[in-house]
Amino acid sequence: xxxWGLAVGALLCLTYFVVxxxxxxxxxxxxxxxxxxxxxxxGTAFCVWHYQRHPRKLLLQLSVSLVTLCGTxxxxxxxLQILIIGKVPQVAESDLEYVIVLGSPVRGEKPGRTLxxxxxxxxxxxxxxxxxxxxxxxxxxxxxxxxxAEVMKQYLLDKGVPEEQMVLEQHSVSTxxxxxxxxxxxxxxxxxxxEEHHQDERALPAYLPAAMGQKASNPHQIGILTSNFHxxxxxxxxxxxxxxxxxxxxxxxxxILFVHFxxxxxxxxxxxxxxxxx
Numbered sequence: 001x002x003x004w005g006l007a008v009g010a011l012l013c014l015t016y017f018v019v020x021x022x023x024x025x026x027x028x029x030x031x032x033x034x035x036x037x038x039x040x041x042x043g044t045a046f047c048v049w050h051y052q053r054h055p056r057k058l059l060l061q062l063s064v065s066l067v068t069l070c071g072t073x074x075x076x077x078x079x080l081q082i083l084i085i086g087k088v089p090q091v092a093e094s095d096l097e098y099v100i101v102l103g104s105p106v107r108g109e110k111p112g113r114t115l116x117x118x119x120x121x122x123x124x125x126x127x128x129x130x131x132x133x134x135x136x137x138x139x140x141x142x143x144x145x146x147x148x149a150e151v152m153k154q155y156l157l158d159k160g161v162p163e164e165q166m167v168l169e170q171h172s173v174s175t176x177x178x179x180x181x182x183x184x185x186x187x188x189x190x191x192x193x194x195e196e197h198h199q200d201e202r203a204l205p206a207y208l209p210a211a212m213g214q215k216a217s218n219p220h221q222i223g224i225l226t227s228n229f230h231x232x233x234x235x236x237x238x239x240x241x242x243x244x245x246x247x248x249x250x251x252x253x254x255x256i257l258f259v260h261f262x263x264x265x266x267x268x269x270x271x272x273x274x275x276x277x278x
Contacts, residue, residue, distance in 0.1 A: 003052070006045035006070070013038035016259070023256050030264045044070050080266035087232045092125060093247040096132050097221040098189075099125060100182040102175065102234060103138020103148030104227075111151055113254055114227055114261075119152055121251035122225055123159040130165065132223075135185060137169040137178040176277050179224070179238045186222065225249040229261040233269050236278035 017034035024031075044066040101122045104115035111119055126134050134156070138148025149168040156166060169185050172178040222243060226234050228250040235248050253261055272278045 002067070003045050003049045006041045006048065010038045010040075010042035010045060013041065020257065020260055028257075028260075030267075031260070033264065033267065034260070040070060040073075076270075077263060077266050080269055081262055084229055084232045084262055084265060084269075087235070087248070088228045088250045089231075089248050092249040093223065094129055096129065096223040096247060098133050098135055098186050099223040099225050099249065100135045100137055100179065100186075101152065102178050102224065102226040102230070103136070103152060103172070106146075106148055106151045108145060109151060109154075111155055115148070115152070116155075117253060118225060118227060118251040119155045119159075121249065122152075123156055123161055125225065125249060126156065126161045126165055127159075130162075132165070133189070134161070134166045135169055135182045136166055137172055137182045139169075139171050139173050139177075175230070175234055176237055176272070179234065179241055179243070183238075183241060183243060221245065223247040223249050225251060227251050227253045227261070229253055229258065229265050233265055233272065233278065236269075237272065240278045 013034045017031060017038070020028050020031045020034065047066050099122070101118060104118065105112045106115060122134055126132060136149040136152040136156075138152065140147045147168075147170040149170045153163075153166055153168060157163060167185065167189065169178070169181045172181045222245070224231070224234050224238060224246060226249075231248045231250050235246065238246050269278070
């Protein structure tokens with residue numbers, strides 16, 4: 001039964017790899033992980049099968065070690081998937097002061113599929129919350145002609161979002177940098193705002209705005225908008241950088257590639273944890 005289960009798992013991984021390549025192309029980022037999953041499961045299945053038939057020719061420790069390794073890896077990835085999917089907010093918090101829209105690769109001067117879905121959500125949020133400033137975060141990569149932020153701005157302009165409602169962060173090339181540079185930009189904008197309006201930086205007691213007939217301030221003044229599969233990692237990175245009072249806004253993602261994106265981001269979470277970024 002164990003052998004068959006591992007073999008079926010390997011076949012499913014291999015089949016999904018073929019689906020990814022047929023649907024999105026051989027250049028799909030990290031599509032090869034499904035080949036690695038298939039090889040790991042298939043190799044373990046072969047070792048278990050071989051040991052069951054020739055127990056004297058294959059060490060029991062090898063089969064047990066491979067099964068334990070596969071089982072442990074599977075449990076870790078499933079726990080990460082629960083965190084990724086379970087932390088996706090169903091409703092976006094309104095009237096935020098700033099919303100950081102995280103970039104994603106573009107195709108020439110057009111947003112890629114993932115970025116397009118993020119921008120659709122950003123346009124919707126921006127038009128519904130005209131006081132919110134959208135921080136479009138994304139720099140230039142070696143494969144792109146312009147910055148992601150410039151492509152994002154043009155798309156949102158075409159959707160009717162006012163130019164004055166957007167600011168560009170064009171230096172970042174990773175999620176960690178997206179958030180770090182955007183935070184610096186927001187701090188600069190806030191300081192400039194205070195200087196222009198001569199605002200007193202001392203916080204008023206929470207009851208005063210209501211007593212004066214004013215709307216109480218939203219404790220979550222900054223939002224992070226990104227794909228649903230990417231939101232958990234982005235939020236944890238932001239909290240690691242000291243942004244505690246933040247709100248997540250989830251954009252949709254490609255349905256066929258959703259499983260691939262979730263598992264890929266699960267591996268990215270492990271990498272960021274080892275690097276100390278979350």
